[in-house]
Amino acid sequence: MQEQVKRTVISALVDNHSGVLVRVAGLFSRRGFNIDSLTVCETENPLYSRMTIVVPGDYTTIKQVVRQLAKLEDTKKILILDKETTISSELLLVKVQTENGERASVLKTAQAYGAKILDTAAKSVTLELTGSSQDIDVFIGHLERNGILELARTGMTALSAGDGTINQ
Amino acid sequence: MDNQKTGAQILIECLLEQKVDTVFGYPGGAVLNIYDALYEYSDQIRHVLTAHEQGAAHAADGYARATGRTGVVIATSGPGATNLVTGIANAYMDSIPMVAITGNVAVDLLGRDSFQEIDITGITMPITKHNYIVKDIETLADIVRDAFVIANSGRKGPVLIDIPKDITAKKTKYTKKEAAEKRKSLPPKEKKINLALELIKQSKKPMIYAGGGVISSECSRELVTFGERLQIPVATSMMALGCIPADHPLNLGMIGMHGTVHANLAAHKCDLLIVAGARFSDRVATSRSNFAKHAKIIHIDIDYAEFDKNVVSSVHIAGDLKEVIAELDKGLSPADHSEWLTVIEGHRKPLKKVDHSDFPHPDFVIEKVNALCKDPIVVTDVGQHQMWTAQYYPFQSPRTFLTSGGLGTMGFGLGAAIGAQAGMPDRQVVLFSGDGSFHMNLHETTTLASYGFPVIVIIMNNSVLGMVRQWQKVFYGNRFSQTDPHRKTDFVALAKAFGIDGLRIETPEDVEPVLKQAIALQKPVIIDCRISPDANVLPMIPPGGSAEEIITEM
Structure with missing residues (x-):
């Protein structure tokens, strides 16, 4: 096992117009910050998008990331989501090969993890799983034995638990 | 309707709202409408035509540095816009307020590799505080107004507005507005001020390292008075030269790679470094890990992102330097550091004559x-x-x-x-x-x-x-x-x-x-x-070196 890199979930409320994603991505690349995953979509207020960015790195790096992000004109609000009080989820679509009589075992795994079966074809099935990134890692690990043909995952999206919101 | 104006006229009107009376630039196809409006308003705005857009961008930058006002530069699309790039980057790196206006092809020609089309907002994203492409004439006036606010607020810098040609031709209603105030920076936090005051009171060997922020915050006098009251010597980055008179007894001169020996040694030996509107550039903190390594550091800057970016500070105070100095000043009584000043004086060496050849030195x-x-x-x-x-x-x-x-x-x-x-x-x-x-x-x-x-x-x-x-x-x-x-x-x-x-x-x-x-x-x-081709710039700290490695002879 590789040494675990600390990961931080940053939630940013940004203006919802074209170019914002480029500004954020450009900032990360030119300052040498890495991104594990980034999700973005319009919020309850169509003026804003919410970005959930998972960033690997130590505290010093995260501080710089947040301060640099906060400087962008398009950034309205930025939060570091605390692991303990964060609700997070990710969506996975995965196509698994089912030749050699493996269909039954794949479907059994899907059922065990509560994955949905989205498509059944001659030589494969496509499954959908929503859950924590760790759950999805484990699920993928399990399916690798059957043979994954391709997969797509959205990256983590997250909100803080409780009544509080980023708008406050 | 008589208050209907073209985009080009609205642009000029908005410049007038900002009290702009001089712009630098170069005409071209995509800015024909803007130049036609400049012709119309030539009694109110002077346009200085340069030979090349880069020169115009540097001129707007030099104008801003000399006057403290926002420099304005105009260029056409494509090569006109790309020729601005070095000038905009230059202003960005030195936090100089500038508004760059570029023309672009008409909105329906964008993205089609049209003649003289270039994605200048994409190109200038890393070298502007913010930039805009105006695709709706209704947003033009407020974008121009916001651009000036952004260029001038907080840590200053360049903003670019890209205006497609059809937007400059279309007409809409224009209502004059007063220029908005720049955004107020938050007042310095009391807790941070108190922490800094403690460090200053405890310090036996304090020193100020002043940067360009002193110039842009217009607080040179306040800084010098602060230094005088507390008898703290002041070294300046190159960007801050002039903030303290050269012959002032507390002035240690320039710090960094080609700075004075005593300024660099003082930074090495001080027990407290007060960093005022400076950013520990690698030309000052030639070695990040060795810079002021015996000192506690109080870092004062209007840009929060500068804290702990290059050198980690003991206390950082975010805010306008002028206000921060005033707050610190309130909490301190006059002090005497004559012993420390004598130590620094002991390191002071007159700068050597550059060379002794027959050429003029x-x-x-x-x-x-x-x-x-x-x-x-x-x-x-x-x-x-x-x-x-x-x-x-x-x-x-x-x-x-x-x-x-x-x-x-x-x-x-x-x-x-x-x-x-x-x-x-x-x-x-x-x-x-x-x-x-x-x-x-x-x-x-x-x-x-x-x-x-x-x-x-x-x-x-x-x-x-x-x-x-x-x-x-x-x-x-x-x-x-x-x-x-x-x-x-x-x-x-x-x-x-x-x-x-x-x-x-x-x-x-x-x-x-x-x-x-x-x-x-x-x-x-x-x-x-x-002059002699063999004349050298000395002293010199090698890149990555510390103050003790300063070269004074070659």
Whole structure:
């Protein structure tokens, strides 16, 4: 096992117009910050998008990331989501090969993890799983034995638990 | 309806709202409507036409540095826009307020690789505080207004507005508005102020490292008074030169790679470093881990992202420097650090004369300019001449030394001098350049000639690319690769070809009479001043080295 890199979930409320994603991505690349995953979509207020960015790195790096992000004109609000009080989820679509009589075992795994079966074809099935990134890692690990043909995952999206919101 | 105006007219109206009276630029296809409006408003806005858009961008930058106001530059789409890039980057690196306006092809031609189309907002994202492309005329006026607010608020910097040609032609209703105030920065946090006060009170060997923030916050006087009350010596980055008079007893001079020995040693030995509007550039903190390593650090800056970016501080205070100094001042009684000041004095060595060849010495030329010119604005290009000017010119007040700090842009000087002269018509502007730097944008001599800007250009002509050559001498065993270009340019003849006067200094005896002649002209003039190709910039801390590794002899 590789040494675990600390990961931080940053939630940013940004203006919802074209170019914002480029500004954020450009900032990360030119300052040498890495991104594990980034999700973005319009919020309850169509003026804003919410970005959930998972960033690997130590505290010093995260501080710089947040301060640099906060400087962008398009950034309205930025939060570091605390692991303990964060609700997070990710969506996975995965196509698994089912030749050699493996269909039954794949479907059994899907059922065990509560994955949905989205498509059944001659030589494969496509499954959908929503859950924590760790759950999805484990699920993928399990399916690798059957043979994954391709997969797509959205990256983590997250909100803080409780009544509080980023708008406050 | 009579309050219907074209986008181009609205743009100019919005510039007038901001009290803009001078813009720099170059016309072209995509900005024809804007230039037509400039023609219409020519009694209210002066447009300075340069030879090349880069010169216009540097002029807007020099204008802003000299006047403290936002510089404005206009260029057409495509090559016009890309030619601005170096100038915008230069302003960005030195936090200079600038609004750059570019034309673009009409909205329905965008994204089709149309003639002279370029994605300038994409290109300039990393070198602007913010940028816009205007796709709806209804948003134009507020975008222009916001651009000025952003350029001027917090840590200042350039903002670009890209306007497609059809937007400048369309009409809409325009309602005049007063220029908005810049955004107020948050007041400094009391807790941080108290932590800083404790450190200052405990310190036996404090020192201030002042940066360009002192100039942009307009608080030079406050900083010096603060230093005087507490008897804290002040070293300045190159960007802060002029914030404390050169001959002030507390002034340690410039800190960093080519700074004074005693400023650098003081930073090494102090127990408290108060960093005022500076950012620990690698040309100051040549070694991040060794810089001021025996000191606690109080970092004051308006840009929160500067804290702990390069060097970690003990306390950081975010806010406008002027307000922070006032707050700190309130909590402190006068102090005496004479013992510490004596220690620093012990390290003070007069700067060495540059060299002893038969050529005029650069330091001698610089000292003569100071003696003969009345309160000039001194502009430089980049290289050895720039460092000599920073080291030897005894600056007395802020905004009298305009130089490319962060980006180190050779070719900056002539454009910047034009901008400074346009903004400060009553001041003598002197440009120190090098033959290398001057060659990069010498076409702007034509702008000096057209407008009669009485800039004195002094080319420190050593016939080589001196700074790079010096590094080749020190770090590459005299392997002079491409630094001796064997150019045959006759700068006196060149001046004449452009329609201005040209003079030459060949011996030390020429310096004074030629300078006097140049000053008396009150017209643009180029002085070709021959200096030795072997003159070095010293002292010098090698990159990555610490203050103790400073080289004083070569």
